[in-house]
Amino acid sequence: MKLLVTGGAGFIGANFVYYELENHPDDEILCVDKLTYAGNMETLAGAMRNSKFRFVRADIADRKAMDAIFAEQGPDIVVNFAAESHVDRSIETPEIFLRTNILGTNVLMDACRKYGIRRYHQVSTDEVYGDLPLDRPDLFFKEATPIKASSPYSASKASADLLVMAYYRTYHLPVTISRCSNNYGPYHFPEKLIPLMIINALSDKKLPVYGDGLNVRDWLYVRDHCTAIDLIIRKGREGETYNIGGHNERANIAVVKTVLRELGKPETLIEHVTDRKGHDRRYAIDPTKIHAELGWLPTTSFEEGIKKTVAWYLEHRAWWEHIVSGAYASYYEKMYGNRTVLDP
Numbered sequence: 007m008k009l010l011v012t013g014g015a016g017f018i019g020a021n022f023v024y025y026e027l028e029n030h031p032d033d034e035i036l037c038v039d040k041l042t043y044a045g046n047m048e049t050l051a052g053a054m055r056n057s058k059f060r061f062v063r064a065d066i067a068d069r070k071a072m073d074a075i076f077a078e079q080g081p082d083i084v085v086n087f088a089a090e091s092h093v094d095r096s097i098e099t100p101e102i103f104l105r106t107n108i109l110g111t112n113v114l115m116d117a118c119r120k121y122g123i124r125r126y127h128q129v130s131t132d133e134v135y136g137d138l139p140l141d142r143p144d145l146f147f148k149e150a151t152p153i154k155a156s157s158p159y160s161a162s163k164a165s166a167d168l169l170v171m172a173y174y175r176t177y178h179l180p181v182t183i184s185r186c187s188n189n190y191g192p193y194h195f196p197e198k199l200i201p202l203m204i205i206n207a208l209s210d211k212k213l214p215v216y217g218d219g220l221n222v223r224d225w226l227y228v229r230d231h232c233t234a235i236d237l238i239i240r241k242g243r244e245g246e247t248y249n250i251g252g253h254n255e256r257a258n259i260a261v262v263k264t265v266l267r268e269l270g271k272p273e274t275l276i277e278h279v280t281d282r283k284g285h286d287r288r289y290a291i292d293p294t295k296i297h298a299e300l301g302w303l304p305t306t307s308f309e310e311g312i313k314k315t316v317a318w319y320l321e322h323r324a325w326w327e328h329i330v331s332g333a334y335a336s337y338y339e340k341m342y343g344n345r346t347v348l349d350p
Contacts, residue, residue, distance in 0.1 A: 007030075007032075007033045007034070007082045007083065007124075008033065008034040008035075008036060008079065008080065008081045008082050008083075009026060009033060009034070009035050009036065009081065009082070009083045009084075009085060009239075010036045010038060010075075010076075010079065010081035010083070010084045010085070011023055011026075011035060011036070011037050011038070011085050011087065012037075012038045012039070012066050012084070012085070012086045012087055012088035012110075012114065013038075013039055013045075013066075013086070013087035013088030013089060014035075014037030014038070014039055014050065014061075014087065015037065015039035015041060015045035015046055015047055015049055015050055015061075016039070016044050016045055016046075016049075016087060016088075016195070017044070017189070017193050017194050017195055017198075017228070018087055018129070018189055018228055018231060018232075019037075019039070019087035019088070020046075020049045020050055020053075020193050021191065021192065021193060021228045021229060021231075021232050022085065022087065022232045022235060022236075023035055023037060023050065023053050023059070024052070024053060025229065025232035025233070025236065026232075026236065027053060027056050027058060027059060029236065030236075031058065032058075033058065034058050034059075034060070035053070035058060035059045035060070036060045036061075036062065036075075036079050036081060037050065037053070037059065037060065037061045037062070038061075038062050038063075038064050038066065038072075038075065038088070039061070039062075039063065039064075039088065040063065040064065040065045040066070040088070041063055042090075044195045044197075046193075046195075046329065046334050047061075047334075048325060048328060048334055049193045049325070060079075062075055065106075065110070066086070066088045066106065066110035066111075066113060066114055067105050067106055067109045067110040067113055068113070069113050069116070072113050072114060072117045073117055073120070075117075076117040076118075076120065076121040077121065080121065081123060082123060082124045082125075083123060083124055083125045083126075083127070083239050084114060084118055084123055084125070084126045084127065085127045085129065085235065085239060086110075086111065086114055086126070086127065086128050086129055087129045088106065088110060089106060089107050089110075089129075089163065090102055090103040090106045090107060090159065090162075093133075093157045093159045093160075093282065094282065095159075096157055096158040096159035096162070097157060097158060097282075097283055097284075100158035100162075103158050103159055103162040104158075104162050104165075106162075107159075107162035107163055107165070107166050108162055108165045108166050108169065111128065111166040111169055111170065112169060114126070115169070115170070115173045115179060115181075118179060119173070119177055119179055123180070124180060125180050125181070125182065125239050125244070126170070126173075126179055126180065126181045126182075127181070127182050127183070127184070127235065127238060127239050128166060128167065128170045128181065128182070128183045128184070129184055129186070129235065130163050130166070130167050130183050130184060130185045130186075130247075131160065131163050131185055131186060132147055132185050132186060132187050132188075132224070132249070132251065132289050132291050133155070133156070133157070133159065133160035133163065133286065133289070134153050134154075134155055134160055134163050134164040134167060134185060135147045135151045135152075135153065135154060135185075135289075136153075136154030136155065136156050136160075136286065137156065137286030137287045137288055137289060138287070138288040138289065138290055139287065139288065140220065140222065140287050140288050143290075145290070146290045146291060146292035147185075147249060147251075147289070147290060147291050147292060148249065148292045148294075148295075149185075149246075149247045149248070149249055149295055153167070153168075156284045156286050157284055167183055167185075167247075170183055171183070171245070174244070174245045180244045181244065181245060182238050182239065182242045182243070182244065182245075182246055182247070182248065183246075183247040183248070184234065184235055184238055184247070184248050184249075184250050185247065185248070185249050185250065185291070186226060186231050186234075186249075186250040186251065186291075187223065187224035187225065187226045187250070187251040187252065187254075187289060187290075187291045188223040188224065188225050188226065188289070189225075189226050189227075189228045189231055190225055190226075190227065190228065190311065190312070190315055191227050191228035191229065191311065191314070191315050191318070192228070192315070192318045192322070193325070194228075194315075195329070196326055196329055196330060199258065199261065199262075200261065200265065200312075200315060201319065201326065202214075203261075203262050203265045203266075204265055204269070204315070204316055204319045205319070205326055205330065206275070207265060207266055207269050207271045207275060208269065208319075208320075210271070210275065211275070212275055212276075212277040213262055213266075213275050213276050213277060214277055214278075214279045215258060215259055215262055215276055215277065215278050215279065216258070216278075216279060216280075216281045216282050216285060217278065217279075217280075217281030217282075217285065218259075218278070218281075219257060219258045219259030219262070219276075219278065220257050220258070220259065220287075221257065221258050221285060221286065221287055221288065222255050222256065222257050222258075222287065222288040222289065222290070223255070223256065223258065223261075223288075223289050224251045224252060224253065224254055224255050224289050224290050224291050225252065225254045225255075225256055225261070225308050225311070226250065226251060226252045226254065226304060227252070227304065227306035227308075227310075227311035227314070227315075229306065230252060230304040230305060230306050231250055233302065233305075234248070234250045234296060234300075234302045235250075237296075237300045237301075237302050238296070238300065241300055242299070242300060243299070248295055248296040248299075248300075249291045249292060249293055249295060249296065250291065250293060250296060250302075251290070251291020251292070251293045252291075252293070252304035252306075252308075253290075253291075253293075253304075254304070254307070254308040254311075255288075255290055256308060259276075261312075262276060263276075264312055265312065265316065268312060268313060268316040269316065
């Protein structure tokens with residue numbers, strides 16, 4: 007079977023690529039990524055050595071490019087990780103998010119309709135539900151929870167989800183959607199909370215925390231997320247949405263303090279800064295459906311996962327130092343610029 011994985015040079019997409027190569031060695035993986043600021047070919051260096059892996063640098067919103075890729079490669083399953091995903095950036099430049107997250111989804115599904123696929127899977131986010139009050143710990147996001155986006159980013163992802171279900175209803179495209187809680191783990195881009203805190207703490211820089219730091223997120227170790235998506239694309243029911251969360255709720259300030267303890271750094275490095283506009287207070291996922299239907303449960307506790315994550319960043323300094331310095335951006339041209347993009 008051939009999987010087309012979009013956004014595979016990003017954080018979750020790359021972890022999924024490695025998961026699939028490890029657990030389904032007979033399958034072929036075709037990775038498509040535009041290599042925007044968060045796409046990093048250094049992340050895929052190991053995959054590039056695998057004969058079952060191919061990479062194409064392309065924009066999912068480029069209809070001509072996607073048509074050519076589908077016509078030539080004939081994927082069986084499409085897993086769409088490709089997205090602009092940083093909330094702060096969406097507040098500054100919403101139009102970039104609309105193009106990639108909505109139009110890109112449209113282009114991919116049109117190609118799926120034209121060339122035929124077994125399954126189109128949309129990787130979404132719990133942020134489409136809005137937020138929950140801090141004083142109601144009994145409330146959780148369920149698949150039937152109404153969409154109530156708070157930022158241009160979450161609005162663009164919610165729009166894409168609605169479009170996916172419209173293609174299912176109108177064109178009978180075989181689709182599934184997953185909505186996950188906050189991921190963390192290896193290859194996480196340094197602008198996000200946990201890697202930013204790790205990297206700043208290692209340099210004894212201030213750790214910026216929005217507002218009072220009491221905003222709560224449900225943290226999911228990225229490999230557990232990959233396990234869930236693999237189950238959904240192979241065994242999930244067409245036309246269904248599955249919430250993926252780990253009941254690992256933590257306030258942001260608690261997460262930051264945990265990172266500092268793991269690194270043996272003082273809490274005096276914490277610096278509270280002006281809160282983000284429209285900052286959601288609490289996310290919490292109810293994963294009952296995916297557990298009942300597919301038997302999935304996360305296997306990594308937050309305590310175990312954060313230890314693994316901190317250890318990974320300590321062991322892979324070159325990876326994130328290249329990003330911080332900007333050197334990673336030239337890696338693709340240096341390593342693959344003179345080669346055909348489909349060469350292993």
